[in-house]
Amino acid sequence: MIITMRDDSNLDQQRQIVRHIQERGFQTHVLGRGGDTVIGISGRTVTPVLREEFASLPGVAAVTPATRPYMLAQREARPDGTRVRVGEVVIGGAEPVIMAGPCVIEGHDQMLEAAQAVKAAGATMLRGGAFKPRTSPYSFQGLGEEGLKILALARDLTGLPVVTEVMEPDQVDLVAAYSDMLQIGSRNMANFPLLRRAATAGKPILLKRGFSATVEEWLMSAEYLLAGGNDQVVLCERGIRSFDTATRFTLDLNAVPLARQLTHLPVIVDPSHGTGRRELVEPMALAGMAAGAHGLIVEVHPSPDAALCDAQQSIAPEVLERIVARALALADLLAPAPRVTSITALAAD
Amino acid sequence: MIITMRDDSNLDQQRQIVRHIQERGFQTHVLGRGGDTVIGISGRTVTPVLREEFASLPGVAAVTPATRPYMLAQREARPDGTRVRVGEVVIGGAEPVIMAGPCVIEGHDQMLEAAQAVKAAGATMLRGGAFKPRTSPYSFQGLGEEGLKILALARDLTGLPVVTEVMEPDQVDLVAAYSDMLQIGSRNMANFPLLRRAATAGKPILLKRGFSATVEEWLMSAEYLLAGGNDQVVLCERGIRSFDTATRFTLDLNAVPLARQLTHLPVIVDPSHGTGRRELVEPMALAGMAAGAHGLIVEVHPSPDAALCDAQQSIAPEVLERIVARALALADLLAPAPRVTSITALAAD
Amino acid sequence: MIITMRDDSNLDQQRQIVRHIQERGFQTHVLGRGGDTVIGISGRTVTPVLREEFASLPGVAAVTPATRPYMLAQREARPDGTRVRVGEVVIGGAEPVIMAGPCVIEGHDQMLEAAQAVKAAGATMLRGGAFKPRTSPYSFQGLGEEGLKILALARDLTGLPVVTEVMEPDQVDLVAAYSDMLQIGSRNMANFPLLRRAATAGKPILLKRGFSATVEEWLMSAEYLLAGGNDQVVLCERGIRSFDTATRFTLDLNAVPLARQLTHLPVIVDPSHGTGRRELVEPMALAGMAAGAHGLIVEVHPSPDAALCDAQQSIAPEVLERIVARALALADLLAPAPRVTSITALAAD
């Protein structure tokens, strides 16, 4: 069950409602910053009598049932969508966000060069890995805190907000201290202790889809973040595992308009991991935008062939420049995005 | 090994080359209509000496090795691409093709109404099933020849060329007698006797990707058609089977730019089967175009909710109209399509 | 709706019932040879009144609703299971069937040598391909009718009944003339015209599961055969396509006990295609038996490394001999097979 507060309600009313509901033995989860104020109610079933009682409290606009297992993430909780703010950048509005940068922060010069190049190419946020999940214990695992410092330097140099991955609960504070947005990687989408901890760091979160997660599971992981009190969540489709190895992953663009129907959270697309092949990044970036994404995250390297990680899927800054120009033109052409006419039941329901 | 003929070569030279090569114990496969004239050589290995001999024959422009198991379908065989002609419609050029119509031909009135509606909406070809592969032996299997007659009537009424599915070798002549293009459905992509027989019917062919076929297997099936002497082949990505049942299939748009790199054949996209959900058809149609497709095939029904087959994924003519307008604008905006910069090896190689 | 005839009913009663039902506007489908006589009713809904009427006809033991879309194949239609007879061999009883032989019939000597070797190793049926579905149009496609003649010779020599693949409707009579059992291959599981035609050939049928077919789709294809009047159908699990390429396919042994619950038809396992790796054939053959299979089909070659087709997964006759001994011991140990206690709803229902 979710309660939507009236636009003209005040913080005091909200606190009273929360107290009132908790006194009746429920847990409450307040979504605040990125749109309508919404209070989720969990713990046990809300009876019709209680529902009426809650609906009549001062400041309440509506009481809505949970039609999905992810009541806070469901589109009905915020029909107008959520805006996520990362520094000056707003994700979820008409303007696409373009996050770009190298797979991994290799060193001071490479990162600063990359940062300036992606800024010049028109990107609006900077990405780069300091802690890297690697399949092999013997592979380079990232520069760690030193990498974070370089990333912060790159932000200062370019003015672009930065996003970087956090891999374990104990790293959350460290990574949050240096970056503007926390990335939960594909392998950690169902790392629930990490989700719980990341929700409380006071930073917006980029939640990548697990490469074998259903759309519903992805939204359930977002629900962990929302239930933890953080509504500044951006979803990222980055490719799923399929039987065809011609591409590294299968970018599941169906998930973009589907997620836009099912949830109010913004959705972006990662055509780099989603294809694993440099020459497919541009067309699939544009396809992602045409499918209705709010933006892109792209691996760019000053010298793609020399990249220490993901060289095969890294593009040069010139290619990024063309992608940015075309993505903006495309967003313009297709605005407003295809209307979400109706939400039909999932086959899996 | 493939031989490309010079632009100024003549049919007589071509015949002499074919005879010359066959006399040396090889099979030959001539691609004629849709682009450069190409002769494929199979049966045994071509020695360097023979290769030089073939290269020096009058009319030969180049002798190119088979870098892929699908030597005739590989992009290098016709770097400028193949044009497929269906009546007045040309597929594979700058102008997108939009095929539209009902899943199944239900009767005279429904089909003619649908035909006029899709014509009015701007479609350039008409689709409709007379023979339907159905999972259950107890389901409606299509009107058969009566359906074909109605389809031909719809063509006469609208002037739109028609495409319809053929399911078995013995049906090929019948279906070819009524339609302008033969469709090989997803379940029959690896029905090799059907491919062999369809190749010889003198009609262009729409080859849908098997929903569990790799891109390489799809191109191998195209190779059956080309080796059978028919170069008028259009590929259609229509969704693959994945672990997520939120959508009926997972439209694999990676396959579009990938196929455009690997082969010279045109590629179109089917967002109806590729999503199975009406409200996803428009965004995924546009995503397909942005990924570089040469066109679309869409299920449209005058009264979608009343459709006898695939009602959940059928759209109304008004939605088609918007898709057509946006697809054309998008093709315009993105022309020329992303350049194919380099062809790297498939992971599966 | 299905009607089960009484044990003491006679053919005349059966004919009268069929006529009676058809006169009321239904289609009927009679299952005869391999167990209880069952009459399936399709075409429209059976009202409660009609149901009572049918139940009271002379010779009727029971009228059972179709709880699954495959009413004839569903376990409830023949709780005691179906026995399939191929020559002297009975499939579906306590004795496991072991079909063995080369992937493809390469020639007279190879086939006869293989036949004698698999007979000596204890196999009870002989397999070998004369018509082969090949991904490439340039690969060896089998010896065709010449291969069938050699196969028949091998049967005469060994006394083992033979099974071989049929790929298209027009080949059915030819293949049926030479062989004791028709194989529908994995790529043709959903080739409905072929299923319809094969059902009428008067031969038992081995129906391989499509490598991307759900268990329900597999049983629907069996339903095509049963609805066509042929109840001599053996199902074969042969591996599905998954994301892991460490093995050629993923042998889905879950499908064995599941199919045994859902249907009365016998189920065998193909550990050769199901693994694609010679050294995994023995353990997975035994695993298939332990999962409840009624038998095995295995690729065996006198000189596995020299096999023209599927060399990587072909085993030597000595290995077959060990598999046969162990499979029989295992069937003995586990008899009776795990009881099917209850049939719960499929997740997909």
Place this chain on the structure above:
Amino acid sequence: MIITMRDDSNLDQQRQIVRHIQERGFQTHVLGRGGDTVIGISGRTVTPVLREEFASLPGVAAVTPATRPYMLAQREARPDGTRVRVGEVVIGGAEPVIMAGPCVIEGHDQMLEAAQAVKAAGATMLRGGAFKPRTSPYSFQGLGEEGLKILALARDLTGLPVVTEVMEPDQVDLVAAYSDMLQIGSRNMANFPLLRRAATAGKPILLKRGFSATVEEWLMSAEYLLAGGNDQVVLCERGIRSFDTATRFTLDLNAVPLARQLTHLPVIVDPSHGTGRRELVEPMALAGMAAGAHGLIVEVHPSPDAALCDAQQSIAPEVLERIVARALALADLLAPAPRVTSITALAAD
């Protein structure tokens, strides 16, 4: 590169070798308890000269190249296999291990009742979840430390060693304090910080395969544990995600003989998660044993229908009793297990 110590070598020699190698700029990883003493060398390439130098050090039996990316886990590192000891139980030898118990520890009485029942049924280890990864933030997440205390009580009562899941690095010490073996769950197989931390807890580890992990990725995760100095690692195949939803997961038994070829670590099978359907647990448990597993882990509940978690796949103690009896008989019948004749390259290599 790996160094195998001579059987008659001593700890002092081992320490000197480690020091010698580290002085040359390499990292070393010593595998001690469960079989031959092996020292892995990582960090940079070992030159032929250095290799010869290492081979000549006192106590060295052999220097073997890393033929796989998981040099410590590869079969060649310990051809005779690894024995894992959990209390009195030895895993990896001739005697199968049977771990059984409820999905989640629901309370004192349920757990003690379950423990006594599984002990009576013949199980050799006890399982039960105190910390549960749940898709929904609103679901019961386990009893936490209170659950661990109950589990320890159950061990004291029955004498059976206990295994339970650990979900985050900070929980490792707590879970290790109460349990005899740490379980890394399927969702955490690629949680590398957790693997690193768990390796150092001084407890044997049960490493479940990620439901979308390739066999190679699974062995790479094991390599994290081995490289962290813990060789007491048991692999567990528990089903992968496929396109068929008829079963909850697809138990990939191919992975069992494959893993036994590729690695020296013991492998067990989880037929409960691998099927998700109670009536399939027994046949698939037996199939797992026939495929060559060293044991089973099964969800058992005193009143399966009343289980708080995974009720659909929980079996009653009577069924476990039959599984134990049959599994032991089967292990007896098939001993020695199918010989690993040769290790061919993985397709993915």
